[in-house]
Amino acid sequence: MKTTLLPLAAALALAIAPTLNAQDAHCLDAACSLQALLPENVDMSATASASADATVAPKLGTWGIDTAGMDRSIKPGADFFGYVNGNWAKTTQIPADRSSYGGFAVLRDLSEARVHKLVESYPADPSKGDDASKVGALYRGFMDEATIEKLGAKPLKPSLDAIRAVKNKTQMAEVMGRSMGGYGRSFIGLSIGDDARDPEHYALYMSQSGLGLGDRELYLDPKFAPQRERYQKYVEQMLQLGGWDKPAEHAAAIVALETKIANVHWTRAQSRDRDKTYNPVQVAELDAKAPGFAWGPFLKAAGVDKAARAVVRQDTALPKLAQIFNEADLDTMKAWEAFQVIDQASPVLSKNFADANFEFRSKFMSGQPQQRERWKRAVAFADGAMGEAIGRDYVQQYFPAESKAKMDSLVANIKEAMRARLGQLMWMSDATRAEALTKLNSFGLKIGYPEKWRDYSGLKVVAGDVYGNAERSSQFEWAYDVSRLGQVTDKLEWGMTPQTVNAYYSSVKNEIVFPAAILQPPFFDPDADPAVNYGAIGGVIGHEITHGFDDQGRKSDGKGVLRDWWTKDDATKFEAQADKLGAQYESYDFAALPGVHINGKASMGENIGDLGGITLGLEAYHRSLGGKPAPVIDGFTGDQRVFLGWGQVWRTLMRDDALRQQLVGDPHSPGQIRAFAPLRNVDAWYDAFGIKKGDALYIAPEDRVRIW
Structure with missing residues (x-):
């Protein structure tokens, strides 16, 4: 099924690559797809030290936190997002070619710059048959505006003629069926x-x-x-x-x-x-x-x-x-199908089509003032079609082996924290606990990049044929999926490319996956204070592990089988706490959007994941100390630095229209909410910052949600 989980896929209007199953895979951020290079263009100086080379990872302060971006005049208990990110928010503007900006944007811009450098270095002669030449041809074909303008609407003619030729409902159903592997x-x-x-x-x-x-x-x-x-x-x-x-x-x-x-x-x-x-x-x-x-x-x-x-x-x-x-x-359905084709194809057509698509899809619906530069759209196009081919080169140049080793250690520590918490849960029966521990022991882990890469030899790329290349790429991916019907699942396959700034948990594979591109500041810095890493990437790891035990992930067992392994009483207790958490999120107001709220049930899994993520990150940090006291850095205790690491990850600025779109159609709560909402249920956060009754974010102990 074609999805619109991803802004890139919506912008290109093609399911050029198979997207993650939205129900059986849970991602950290809204951009959840095999190719997730978003339309981001970040001035990294707004967040970190400026670099002349856009392919160099940013650094945040001297120990992992951008203390200059904090606003310490704000009380943590009044507005924790403002406390951690207030000065950054005041001095930062959303670039004109995007609808939102934040911590993810820095790394997506970095990944985009790196991919751009790679594709610019590739030859553009697809007749050679190698992957680099095909990628180069995809990129340069998209950059050839003169040819695209000359063609105008001509590339649409075969598709629209086929729709015009439909004479009955059976033929209409056939056109709809063929759309699975192309436009429509x-x-x-x-x-x-x-x-x-x-x-x-x-x-x-x-x-x-x-x-x-x-x-x-x-x-x-x-x-x-x-x-x-x-x-x-x-x-x-x-x-x-x-x-x-x-x-x-x-x-x-x-x-x-x-x-x-x-x-x-x-x-x-x-x-x-x-x-x-x-x-x-x-x-x-x-x-x-x-x-x-x-x-x-x-x-x-x-x-x-x-x-x-x-x-x-x-x-x-x-x-x-x-x-x-x-x-x-029938005529209405034919017009409907024609519109679908035109709408989806418009980003690869002449300027009048591409501009019309941008004006509605990006500017009106999401508030993005300016269209992305051509080269950024070209990078996204090439990456969407042959992401893993680019990924092979990406990891060779940009993913050091030591990062993978440190992540292995971090994940092991977070899993041990989860094991410890499962053993301490007073509300969980021994029968359910045994199943939960079995599932935890069965968790798979993928870090950085896949062991086996996609074979693109069957993808035909024609120099200068952007529309055809996009259509053939979609057909190639659909044929790949169809060929697997009834076959044994590929356990080595990844649902994201290495250059994707995201992470996910798969219920059916019972595995957590962390692409190389997210393993950089502000999420992970091997040179940063460990407490910050435990609050940032540790919180991300915990978030993904918790997805295996959230309101939907808990329905699959350690082998990934959808079955009920909970006692009825335990499930009732869990659901009561989940409903309580949902009510908290639904209570948040957005001044610019009166009457629009977070959908607590639709976002439940992500909200539970955030609560579990920071809880496990903190516990794992405590365990890493080995009984020794945490050092104090720049006046901040260890626990404070864990929470600062979490809050910094969720730096977010959004245009009002983009916020509306996220609240209506996305399972993730806005970043400015994620920075503090789960912390309100963590006792250690109150102790760390002296938050007391009367503070705006205070929740009485008896009303805090206790899940993991």
């Missing part, structure tokens, strides 16, 4: 991933799809009327650019159609429930269970007709989507 879309999304009940094999998944705005709430909530109105104008604009007839009339009909689809979609909270979203069905029964959709032609066109079984995520939505398909006007 369907009301039903398809993906191939590890089977949650049989993690040793791949399975076909079906999910609700069809919304150009992404989330159902943008169609149904009255406060998003401006977004809907602007979206309709955008649909009309793109149809007009693509030469589709009656653009205004069709745009209105398309928005009305998508609103019907939104009405039957599950909510984000419902769609992350791993029990309710595992609904196996025999493919032969689809016509009876969801009549009105041409299932056979659809699946055959997608290349997955050999699958005898599929796992349906939103099972009650499926028959309703089939009914909408059956009842929809």
Whole structure:
């Protein structure tokens, strides 16, 4: 299934590479994908020492904390984010070519600069057949604006002609099926991933799809009327650019159609429930269970007709989507499909298409004033198509062996902290505890880069054919996925490239993964004070480990099998604490967005991960001291430095529109909330900074959430 988890994927409008399964893999940050180079362009002098070489990692202060960026006039108990990051926030501006800025942005800019340097060094002759030449051709083809402008809308013609030729609903279903490996879309999304009940094999998944705005709430909530109105104008604009007839009339009909689809979609909270979203069905029964959709032609066109079984995520939505398909006007559906193609392809087309896409998707929806420079978009394009090919060179130049060794030690210490906490939990029964310890012992670990690299020899790259290269890349990835249907899962495969600034936990593989690019300041600095590292990367490690035991990750056992291994009483106690945590997050107000709040249930897993992350990071730091007292540095105790390390990681500035988008469609709470929200439930934070009743962030001990 094509996803919109990633701003890059949305910007390129292509699922050029297989994205992580949003339900079975939990990422640290919102940018969660195989290729996660975001549109970031950071002035690192705002955060760290300026460097003439943009490929050199930043340094933060002398021991890992940018003390100049703190605002010590703010009481930690009044505003911990401001205390840790106040001066940085006051003196920093969000660059014009992005919608947000923060700690992640520094490293994403660094990774982007490094990848840029690599792709600039590659030849651009794909006829040679080697990976470097293909990557070079992808990059330089995107940079060739003159050729792209000369082509204008011509690259769209074959795709739009195929849609125009559709004469009935069966042919429409076939077009939707073919879109799985190229431009276009369907009301039903398809993906191939590890089977949650049989993690040793791949399975076909079906999910609700069809919304150009992404989330159902943008169609149904009255406060998003401006977004809907602007979206309709955008649909009309793109149809007009693509030469589709009656653009205004069709745009209105398309928005009305998508609103019907939104009405039957599950909510984000419902769609992350791993029990309710595992609904196996025999493919032969689809016509009876969801009549009105041409299932056979659809699946055959997608290349997955050999699958005898599929796992349906939103099972009650499926028959309703089939009914909408059956009842929809054919001309409206053809226009809808044409818009999907044009919208997705626009970033690789001439300036009028690319600018229109930017003006709506980035500027209006996320508040980003300026489009990214061409070379940045070209880097993202090449990286999206052949990320692991670039990754091989990236790790050779930018990932020292000692970083991997130190991470191995840190992870081992965090796991021991989790083991200790599991042994101390008063609310957990011995039966559940034994299963939890078994799962912890089974955790896999991947650091830096994969042992086995992707083979791109089957990907055809043609010099100067940007549109075709993008389409062939998408087809290449889909064919790769389809070939694995029913096969044994590849345990060595990674869901992110080494140059990705992120981390994740996979429920079905029961493993935590840390790409090379995140193992740098502010997350990890081998020269920094250990307490800071335990609060920063230690908190990240703890966050990912905790995902194995959060409200959804806990539903899989040590082998990655989706099954209930909790006693009923333990599950009830856990859920009560989780609900309490969700209520805390939903209570936060955003002055610029009255009435818009964090969705406590949709963000539950990430919020539990943050609470577990800092708790485990602190415990592991204490254990690392070996009974010796922690040193005091610049007047800060060891515990204070752990919490400073955590708060500094979540430096975040966001434009109002970007904040709205995150609150509506992302499972992660905003960074400025993550900096302090979990700490309010950690007793040691109160002791470290002398936070007392009457302070704004104070929570009474009996009301603090106690999970791990």
